[in-house]
Amino acid sequence: MNLKHQSLSIFALLLLVMGQLLPQIDFSIVNVSLDVMGQTLVTDETGLMLIVAVYALSFATLIATGGRLGERYGRKRLFMLGIVGFCVASAVCGLATNIITMLAGRLLQGVFAALLMPQILATIHATLAGERHSRAVGLYTAIAGLSVAIGQVLGGWLVSADLFGLSWRVAFFVNIPVCLLILAVGYFIIPETRAAHKPEMDLAGITLFALLLLCLLLPVTLGERWPTLWCLLLGLFPIGCGLWGIEKRKEIRGQQPLFPPSLFKTPMVMSGFMAEATVTFTYPGYLFVTALCLQTELHFTPLQSGNSFIALGIMFFVGSLLSRPITQRIGHYWSFVLGVVLSFLGFLLTLGLFWLFGSTLQVWHLVSATGLVGIGNALMLTSAFRIALSHVGKQHASEASSALITVQQACFALGTAFFGAIYAVMLSHGYLVAMATTTGLLCTWLFIIGTLIFFQSPKLSSVQSNGSTKITADVGTGFMPSDT
Known part of the structure; x- marks a missing residue:
């Protein structure tokens, strides 16, 4: 259960939706500046795909952790921390003069996006009810559905306009004033919420899952250039078995694993x-x-x-x-x-x-x-x-x-x-x-x-889900509510 605090105002909701757009648009905004970005950073297709993939990888690894941290220490606090970090990371990306700096910035963007994203829908669920809740979730979902188009079109316009001679860099710098506005106003109007019972952190599961992804991602992206990286594929089986074993033991003990094995049965x-x-x-x-x-x-x-x-x-x-x-x-x-x-x-x-x-x-x-x-x-x-x-x-x-x-x-x-x-x-x-x-x-x-x-x-449709609860998917959001 969530602890109910003050209701979410329309202005606070708009700020949360602005925060929602930041990480989602940054998935697609990079796609429309690949060519000019590659020329500036002196990188090829491999570097460009890493710019996209590293962001998604760090986001994927930590988004579940971000949700649990918000429930433990306060969703507003984690949302604001995520906004600050995303602002700094966007500046790093915009100032990058080589591929290494860009990848570091994209990694940080993914980390802080994973901290701020889960807090948005969770805050809506914790502070609103009835018709207002339905409308807020509808707005959230609609914006998420349009974020791909918004990112592509906005990115294309910003890069083509070449504002202040910044070329593709303005696609990252535009995040900074948005982040500052959210911080300046959101501190006063976004309510703080947290879960009544602090969830456990599955650090071992998160670490092994990240290693599993790296053992797949690095050979696929860099294997042609450094063939020895294909050896990392040999680590998939032992790491996968280790992850499964740890998650199984945690579930038996009544803890909260990242991937409960019984879920997949x-x-x-x-x-x-x-x-x-x-x-x-x-x-x-x-x-x-x-x-x-x-x-x-x-x-x-x-x-x-x-x-x-x-x-x-x-x-x-x-x-x-x-x-x-x-x-x-x-x-x-x-x-x-x-x-x-x-x-x-x-x-x-x-x-x-x-x-x-x-x-x-x-x-x-x-x-x-x-x-x-x-x-x-x-x-x-x-x-x-x-x-x-x-x-x-x-x-x-x-x-x-x-x-x-x-x-x-x-x-x-x-x-x-x-x-x-x-x-x-x-x-x-x-x-x-x-x-x-x-x-x-x-x-x-x-x-x-x-x-x-x-x-x-035909077979699955006839199966009755006895003893289960139907969870409504807020599609396209990038996060599912933990309290539904």
């Missing part, structure tokens, strides 16, 4: 996690590779690159709104399969447009393709959340939400790295071959998971 929950991992593995790979190809091979300006994804963001938002009525008519599993089909078609259509128009490709040509990907991913994402969380027992509600978001962000990093690496390797054969290879892998993965879900749907 339910077929419906595993199905949901598998579906969620698929969405957040393929989606960032598509965004990164498409944006990179548009800028480096077809010479799109940052503004043109950003505008190419407007339809994607809008249709993602529309898909989020339509997901509930669609799910009510055809069920979670069929809704996910529908999303797979639409995304599959969007991926293929994107490749077809590159192949058909080549160097004459225009922004408006991509509207139909990116729109299909947007609505398809919205349906997949919302369905995956609901498949996983609608069959979770009350005793695992908080852990399931945190674990799902952790998997989501981890796959975001791995997806960017994997598909970016494939594209970079195949680029020597021409950008169309590179695009065809990555698109083929994207579609293959979607086909495999979509087929599994398709054949599971």
Whole structure:
């Protein structure tokens, strides 16, 4: 239970939503400045994919910890700390003159984003009820759905405008006045809340999970340059076994592990996690590779690159709104399969447009393709959340939400790295071959998971979730409420 304090004012809610936009926009704002950023920092495709992946990796590793820290020490306190750190990290990124400094800044951005993000929705749940609560969650979710489009368009405009001669750097510096405004006003109007019972910190689980991700991420991104890094893959099995053993012992003792092993013994929950991992593995790979190809091979300006994804963001938002009525008519599993089909078609259509128009490709040509990907991913994402969380027992509600978001962000990093690496390797054969290879892998993965879900749907839909609680997924938020 949460301790109720003063109610959340409309101005405090707006400040929280501003804070929500900061880490979410920074996922996509970098994509539209890849070419000019690479030239300034003197780095290639590998460095560019690391700029995206390192941020997502640190975010993924610590977001569950950020939620628990907020419950222990106060959500407002952690939110403000996250804003301060994000402000400093953004300044580091904006001032970076080489790839090492940029990666350090992006790592810090991910760390502090993981501290501030979980506090936003948790504060809404702790301070509002009834209609006001529903409206606040609706605003939060809507903004999250639009953040991809906002990030792409805003980033494209800022870089193209070349304000004060700062080029891509202004995309990071723009965070600073927003952070200062939130700090100056939010200190006085955002209420402090915390959980009645302090949750335990699973430091061992967090550490092993981070090592597991590194053993995957480093070989994928840097293996071509330093082949010895592939040896890190040998560490996956012992680290995975160690993580499972520690989490199992913690659960037996009645503690709060990051990934409770019993959670994954339910077929419906595993199905949901598998579906969620698929969405957040393929989606960032598509965004990164498409944006990179548009800028480096077809010479799109940052503004043109950003505008190419407007339809994607809008249709993602529309898909989020339509997901509930669609799910009510055809069920979670069929809704996910529908999303797979639409995304599959969007991926293929994107490749077809590159192949058909080549160097004459225009922004408006991509509207139909990116729109299909947007609505398809919205349906997949919302369905995956609901498949996983609608069959979770009350005793695992908080852990399931945190674990799902952790998997989501981890796959975001791995997806960017994997598909970016494939594209970079195949680029020597021409950008169309590179695009065809990555698109083929994207579609293959979607086909495999979509087929599994398709054949599971009749069986899983008939299973009754006795003794479980249905948790409503606030889709697209990047965080699931721990107290629902």
